[in-house]
Amino acid sequence: MQILVVRPAELAAALGCSERTLRRMWERGDIPEPARLTPRMLCWPVAVVNQWLAERGLGEWVPDLVEADPVEA
Numbered sequence: 001m002q003i004l005v006v007r008p009a010e011l012a013a014a015l016g017c018s019e020r021t022l023r024r025m026w027e028r029g030d031i032p033e034p035a036r037l038t039p040r041m042l043c044w045p046v047a048v049v050n051q052w053l054a055e056r057g058l059g060e061w062v063p064d065l066v067e068a069d070p071v072e073a
Contacts, residue, residue: 005035005043014061 006014012022025031032052034042050060 004046005037006046006049007041007043008034011044011049 008019008022012019015022017025022031026034032044032048034044037043046061053059053061
């Protein structure tokens with residue numbers, strides 16, 4: 001089973017903010033906590049991002065498959 005994940009740069013671009021702003025949002029608890037693929041590699045499952053957007057009435061984000069990285073679950 002593969003799960004689509006998105007890295008901070010792609011998520012920041014999709015939200016229209018900088019990676020630093022994305023980190024501040026995460027630190028404040030404004031966005032869901034990212035997963036760690038490795039101790040230094042953060043990512044967000046696309047399903048989690050879409051759930052977070054839906055809770056705020058912001059619709060759904062469908063990343064380009066080139067952007068999203070499939071990860072074995």
